[in-house]
Amino acid sequence: MNEQRRAFNRRQFLQGMTQFAVVAAAAPALGSSDAWRGVDCTTLTAGRPEDVGMSSERLEDVFARIQRRVSDGLFPGATALVARHGVVVGHRAFGSKVAGADEPVTLDTIFDLQSMTKVLSTAAAALALVQEGVIALDAPVARYLPEFAANGKGAITVHDMLRYSAGLPVDNQFLDVADDETVWRLMAETPLEYAPGTSVLYSDLTYRLLGRMIAAAAGQDLDTVAGTRIWGPLGMNDTMYNPPPALHERVAATGYSDLRGYTVRGEVQDEQDWALGGVTGCDGVFSTAMDIAVFCQMILNGGAYGGAEILRPDLVRRMKRNNTPQVTEAATDTSPIENLLLTPKGLGWELWTRRFSSGGMRLSPRSYGKAGGAGTFMWVDPDHEIIGVLLTNHGLPQPFDALHWSRMLDAIGCAEFFDGIINAVHG
Template identity: 65%
Template sequence: MSTRRLEDVFARIEQRVKDNLFPGAVALVARHGRIVGHRAFGNKTRGGNEPVTLDTIFDLESMTKVLATAISALVLVQLGKMRLDDPVVRYLPAFTGEGKDRVTVADMLRYSAGLPVDNQFLDVPDRDEVFRRMAETPLEYPPGTKAQYSDLTYRLLGRVIEAAADASLYAFASEHVWKPLGMFDTLYTPPPALVPRIAATGHSSVRQRVVRGEVQDEQDYALGGVCGCDGVFSTAKDVATFAQMILDGGTYAGVRVLDAKLAAAMVRNQTPWTREEETDVSPMSNLLFTPKGYGWELFTSRFSNGGTRLMPGSFGKIGGAGTVFWIDPHRKLVAVLLTNHGLPVPFDEPNWNQLIYTLGSGEFFDGVVNAVIGHA
């Protein structure tokens, strides 16, 4: 890696912090399993004076979908406790309605279950009742016919995992993924003692306070903070560890978490009926409709939040509060950018598109690729 070019990448992040585009950030770049750059910028709170440090913990929002949910589902498959072609209704008896008997675990993993993008019930206080209503949501399209990113799908997938594992999603992911990998700063529902290490995100109009140490998404907070959609907190180093495990075929530092075939399937295009040229037409459309793996976003050439210079076959995941990481297997490259920008309010297409531009994630990953010297 070119040290000079990496310094340019970090300088651009620092400038965005100085321009008040987001309060703080941590960036980490690794190649061939070695960290080549790891920097912290700004503050943990907007307008505050608590500097972000390399071990600052961030609200990862939808990065939860790969770091907790999709990986846990595949570990359950590996353990023989669940199959990819199992019908969802086997684990969620309330998952009934026209066509829903055909929805499989694999359909949920690849965002092709037929469910809408979201269906929230913030006015229902009972957690089990919320999940029952979510499970009863009618399909919008036949399962396995298109990709449509769905928070609702992953909330329900978290419940599928809990039924199959006979354990909470938190307990299962911690025991089978995070602890074996040494990801000791990765967790749901951080305790109060950990809050000083956590970067605050945005203001919650529902909670009437700036959110710090609590998942910012209102539905997942109302559900207790442990969910298949959002809720995981972590550091850049822990995220990079997880990424390296996937890059190395399911193993890290001599510990195998996932079978190599399942690890490869996780990041392969699992929605071959989805055409990139028809769906990669804006940042929001890219998130919602472009080809997907099991939980992962796959690199496309135009509006990917990973920029335009990653190699085909690259994969990554973004979190709505301003966190993102991508893996380029051809270059053996991992890059992580965690910020405390906070969720766009309201969460609509113009504000999502603006978030992508504000983060400068494309500039970040393009700069990291530009710092690569050779491909060996």
């Protein structure tokens, strides 16, 4: 069983990876809060591509390419959504919810988002608590989670965690420990791998502990914090952790789990997060393309959507800008896996880069997005005012290493999808 668990661990390749240390630079301080007056409250409506300066013919080509990949058996199914200027100009479903089964994906199919959780739940919830004065970005994590101070981590800030610069390794899993509290303690005591703030290293462990800290500070579980402050006010009714059995027929299955002995459906595919109950800061959120588009439109609007005021504009700007001046794109954007791990980051968000971004090569330089390890992607291009969402049930690469991460991206064609969206813009 131990060998099976090690084989299934999607981050085995990443453990102990040499970090890229560079000269640290101080992050800019959070600006004063902006008034809500004048904030864009655009809500998504349906329309034609030509209504917002896009080509129907070129957009159909984008969707046809997804269909071809599904027909070729590269992944079982998908939904895709494209919006511009608040207008949904394309929303399509492809293939099957379960490989080899006659269960067609529909527009409201719910997907396991894996690491998109870091933005949709954890980072957004953390900033909501900053807005309420419950936590502070420059405060030490140990103020809210005292056990985190072990092994010289007492000065690491909430901001360091959110920007993937806390000094922690990519992960530190304890699948052979049955007691959850012991697992959490062992994770919190994980030693540093590099000096905080001097580098970037994408880390599930960091965000898992960040979710734990949010729950401790708020006195509510992470699911409740995100649900009451983000998803509920936005009407994201299909966004949740641990979909109840009544919804499982709407959920797309991911891959087979050797540890569990069945194909995973309605449960987070990551084994450690499943073992901890499915509600963590790094993985576990399930959602639909439309719910994700609503969230992205809220960010594009500057923190509001319709009548819901979710995050102050200054917090949204802080969330999506480069928070990691200690690293450069030129030095770190050298392969798909290093793009994920080492390139400049926002708070939760990945930032677009020119070579190996999952958002392709044609988004504008200020674009931001997030990939999920089972084959899900969202990107926002503020210069074109475009939102693109591509959700598949490819499942986690097996094993999770540089080669298989690249193969998954190539199989899904996420770069082709986002390049095609920009190609559909007239002029």
